[in-house]
Amino acid sequence: MSPVMPSDFDPENAEPEGFVSPGLPVDKASTSGRLPIGDPEQIPDPAEVDIPDDLRDQIQAIVDKYPDRDHKGSPKSASIPVLWIIQRRYGWCTPEGIVQAAAVMQVTPAYLESVASFYDLLRTSPQGEHQVLVCTNIACWMRGGDELLDSFCAKTGADLEAAGHGGALSEDGRILVSGFECLGACDLAPMASVDERYFGPLENADASTIVDQLESGAEVLPEKALDRRGLAGGVADSSDPRVVDGKGPNQ
Amino acid sequence: MSEVNGNGGAVEETRVLLRHAEDPKMASLEGYESYGGYRVLKKALKEIEPEWIVGELEESGLRGRGGAGFSMGKKVSFLPHTDDAKYLCCNADESEPGAFKDRELMQRNPHQLIEGMIISSFAASIGHAFIFIRGEYDEQADILDHAVEEAYEAGYLGNNILGSGFNLELVVHRGAGAYICGEETALLDALEGKRGNPRLKPPFPAVQGLYGGPTLINNVETLSNVSHIVANGADWFKSFGTEQSPGTKVVSVSGCVKRPGNYEVELGVTLRDLIFGLAGGPLDGHEIKAFYPGGSSSPVLTPAELDLPYSFEAMAEAGSMLGSGSIIVADDSVSIPRMAKRTSKFYRHESCGKCTPCREGTSWTDKMLERVCTGEATPMDLDIISSVQDNIMGNCLCVLGDAMAMPVSSMVKKFRDEFEETIAEEAAKTWSFDGLEAVDGQEPGPGGMSQKTLRRERLAGRSIPGEGVS
Numbered sequence: 001m002s003p004v005m006p007s008d009f010d011p012e013n014a015e016p017e018g019f020v021s022p023g024l025p026v027d028k029a030s031t032s033g034r035l036p037i038g039d040p041e042q043i044p045d046p047a048e049v050d051i052p053d054d055l056r057d058q059i060q061a062i063v064d065k066y067p068d069r070d071h072k073g074s075p076k077s078a079s080i081p082v083l084w085i086i087q088r089r090y091g092w093c094t095p096e097g098i099v100q101a102a103a104v105m106q107v108t109p110a111y112l113e114s115v116a117s118f119y120d121l122l123r124t125s126p127q128g129e130h131q132v133l134v135c136t137n138i139a140c141w142m143r144g145g146d147e148l149l150d151s152f153c154a155k156t157g158a159d160l161e162a163a164g165h166g167g168a169l170s171e172d173g174r175i176l177v178s179g180f181e182c183l184g185a186c187d188l189a190p191m192a193s194v195d196e197r198y199f200g201p202l203e204n205a206d207a208s209t210i211v212d213q214l215e216s217g218a219e220v221l222p223e224k225a226l227d228r229r230g231l232a233g234g235v236a237d238s239s240d241p242r243v244v245d246g247k248g249p250n251q
Numbered sequence: 252m253s254e255v256n257g258n259g260g261a262v263e264e265t266r267v268l269l270r271h272a273e274d275p276k277m278a279s280l281e282g283y284e285s286y287g288g289y290r291v292l293k294k295a296l297k298e299i300e301p302e303w304i305v306g307e308l309e310e311s312g313l314r315g316r317g318g319a320g321f322s323m324g325k326k327v328s329f330l331p332h333t334d335d336a337k338y339l340c341c342n343a344d345e346s347e348p349g350a351f352k353d354r355e356l357m358q359r360n361p362h363q364l365i366e367g368m369i370i371s372s373f374a375a376s377i378g379h380a381f382i383f384i385r386g387e388y389d390e391q392a393d394i395l396d397h398a399v400e401e402a403y404e405a406g407y408l409g410n411n412i413l414g415s416g417f418n419l420e421l422v423v424h425r426g427a428g429a430y431i432c433g434e435e436t437a438l439l440d441a442l443e444g445k446r447g448n449p450r451l452k453p454p455f456p457a458v459q460g461l462y463g464g465p466t467l468i469n470n471v472e473t474l475s476n477v478s479h480i481v482a483n484g485a486d487w488f489k490s491f492g493t494e495q496s497p498g499t500k501v502v503s504v505s506g507c508v509k510r511p512g513n514y515e516v517e518l519g520v521t522l523r524d525l526i527f528g529l530a531g532g533p534l535d536g537h538e539i540k541a542f543y544p545g546g547s548s549s550p551v552l553t554p555a556e557l558d559l560p561y562s563f564e565a566m567a568e569a570g571s572m573l574g575s576g577s578i579i580v581a582d583d584s585v586s587i588p589r590m591a592k593r594t595s596k597f598y599r600h601e602s603c604g605k606c607t608p609c610r611e612g613t614s615w616t617d618k619m620l621e622r623v624c625t626g627e628a629t630p631m632d633l634d635i636i637s638s639v640q641d642n643i644m645g646n647c648l649c650v651l652g653d654a655m656a657m658p659v660s661s662m663v664k665k666f667r668d669e670f671e672e673t674i675a676e677e678a679a680k681t682w683s684f685d686g687l688e689a690v691d692g693q694e695p696g697p698g699g700m701s702q703k704t705l706r707r708e709r710l711a712g713r714s715i716p717g718e719g720v721s
Contacts, residue, residue: 065422066422067336067338067379067420067462068443068462075444076443076444076445077424077442077443077444078444079444079445080386080424080425080426080427080441080444081424081425083427084386084425084427114446115444115445115446118429118446118447119386119426119427119428119429119447120427120428120429121386121387121427121428122427122428133387136593137348137547137593137597138348138349138506138543138547138579138590138593138594138597139348139349139505139506139511139579141593142506142507142579142581142585142590143506143507181346181348181430181597181600181601182346182347182348182349182547182597183387184345184346184350184351184353184354184385184387184388185351185354186348186349186350186351186503186505186506186511186577186579187351187503187505187511187512187513189505189506189511193387196387196389196390197389197390198390226390227358227390230273231269231272231273231355231359231512231513232351232355232503232511232512232513242263242264243263243264243265243266244263244264244265244266245266245270246265246266246267246270246491246499246515247270248267248479248482248483248487249483249487250291250482250483251287251290251479251482251483
């Protein structure tokens with residue numbers, strides 16, 4: 001699931017010359033930053049855009065899931081899920097990826113770009129191989145979310161100021177550290193979402209462990225993963241005398 | 252049954268939605284069916300009239316669990332009885348700070364939600380249903396994807412469901428990180444593949460919603476209640492809770508408490524039972540100072556209000572709201588002005604920018620609260636903050652602006668002394684007004700200004716006494 005980024009990626013110079021978006025057909029893949037490829041207000045001609053067959057099928061399958069597939073004009077409901085596909089494949093919403101999606105969906109690249117730039121989780125610049133989102137909203141802040149974010153920045157060398165305002169890459173460019181608004185896991189406060197999985201409650205020292213595990217490819221803090229936890233709260237078991245069974249007469 | 256703890260709270264949960272939720276099997280179709288799941292759907296499709304279901308939902312008094320607390324049965328009955336394509340959207344965008352109940356319900360028991368959605372769609376003759384889940388809940392979305400697949404394979408979704416002639420398509424749609432998409436019309440825009448901006452109401456979604464068709468939008472927890480009400484009847488449902496707030500509610504308690512978590516209780520239990528009895532009360536050596544009773548959008552309450560019953564009507568009477576049922580507790584170690592700042596920062600970030608009062612109001616409130624927290628404000632700024640909140644409320648297309656204005660103005664009103672103290676304390680860290688000497692080892696600059704103020708003034712290109720324009 002983790003997007004792939006070349007190991008020689010240089011965060012200081014986010015679009016080095018000859019940078020190649022991983023997974024793209026090589027001849028079409030040179031990234032020229034955020035400058036649009038072709039006219040962003042023209043719907044790309046699918047015959048002129050080089051799109052990997054499996055990507056085309058994936059996008060088409062999503063478009064077909066929505067009822068507006070039969071509407072006149074361009075069906076747009078698939079925009080967000082399709083941008084997710086692009087991001088998972090190329091690591092972020094690359095200009096080439098957006099043109100490929102636009103060609104299959106028959107919308108303009110400018111339109112998809114406008115959608116991608118609205119949502120926090122869709123990135124229009126490189127975001128590294130791993131993403132660490134640290135919640136700094138009310139409940140996590142009360143329990144040390146800011147200090148946790150500091151710890152991640154100290155360990156990775158990501159810029160603290162930038163991490164608190166949309167995210168910053170680690171010194172080696174492999175890990176994105178970002179302060180984030182409420183992730184919906186206040187029971188785990190302070191917590192972080194690491195590669196789209198929730199972990200908490202975290203100590204400041206866990207930041208260092210997590211980063212080491214991400215770098216070595218080991219499983220991240222299994223004992224603090226949300227899916228290993230029981231029901232949130234103190235009473236884990238329905239047979240506990242403090243739980244009244246709300247079973248109805250017909251169940 | 253109940254156990255009394257030191258704070259006088261009867262510690263008791265009543266589990267209807269979270270029944271057997273601790274069993275990991277519950278997340279699979281097989282496990283759900285072994286506990287009686289999908290039995291009522293089979294019965295409903297064969298023997299029950301859709302009108303009866305709508306009537307029973309209305310009679311049950313089930314109120315929306317997403318925040319507004321509107322009667323679900325009424326919402327269903329508002330859908331026009333025409334042959335137009337109708338839609339059901341489950342709002343699983345749970346992004347309200349403090350709320351994490353829908354995450355638990357989807358993770359532990361996805362089929363309860365799916366069954367509720369199928370029955371609701373059958374009752375309102377809806378052919379397309381969506382679950383709009385926030386993008387951050389990737390794990391839960393994967394669980395839902397799998398559950399929907401299982402339901403299709405078992406014939407509970409798709410064409411001619413269980414031979415009844417009823418068709419329903421269900422799509423799990425992931426958002427991509429925007430609080431505003433929890434607002435129902437912004438959710439519709441996001442589902443249509445647009446930037447999530449709220450729409451002007453009316454027309455309400457029940458008349459003109461997704462793709463311009465009549466659309467029913469309900470929260471995860473609301474829809475999860477449907478199969479239980481249809482199975483056991485409205486009278487059974489009303490045996491839980493209070494007259495105006497029937498049923499049980501999954502309450503998320505977080506912040507400065509010993510056992511943060513989701514607790515399912517009958518509506519009408521006291522806040523003390525919830526916060527002390529179930530969530531364990533404040534951490535040792537601390538006392539509760541304030542709490543949000545219904546997510547970060549609700550005006551804060553103080554310990555004096557702990558003995559109120561937790562119901563829609565009692566919270567409204569106390570000048571706050573039950574909202575999504577999320578309690579965030581702040582103890583005496585928490586600075587209220589800084590909590591207000593966190594709150595405004597969130598809404599400033601999440602404002603979509605469509606309406607001026609919200610876009611500018613959240614931004615300026617955040618800036619003013621920043622000045623409070625750094626000692627650059629004056630007590631008069633607190634009056635300005637309050638008046639800005641008054642000018643946001645009721646003046647926008649959606650309630651995002653109000654959602655900041657309500658808690659912030661309640662904090663300034665109830666904790667004004669603390670705001671003034673914070674201003675004075677922070678100012679004293681930078682300034683010493685006696686003899687205009689800067690403290691913290693900093694020499695005062697020209698005009699007795701602190702180094703920080705000097706820097707700001709120079710950057711702004713303003714003249715500095717004794718220095719001229721730099």
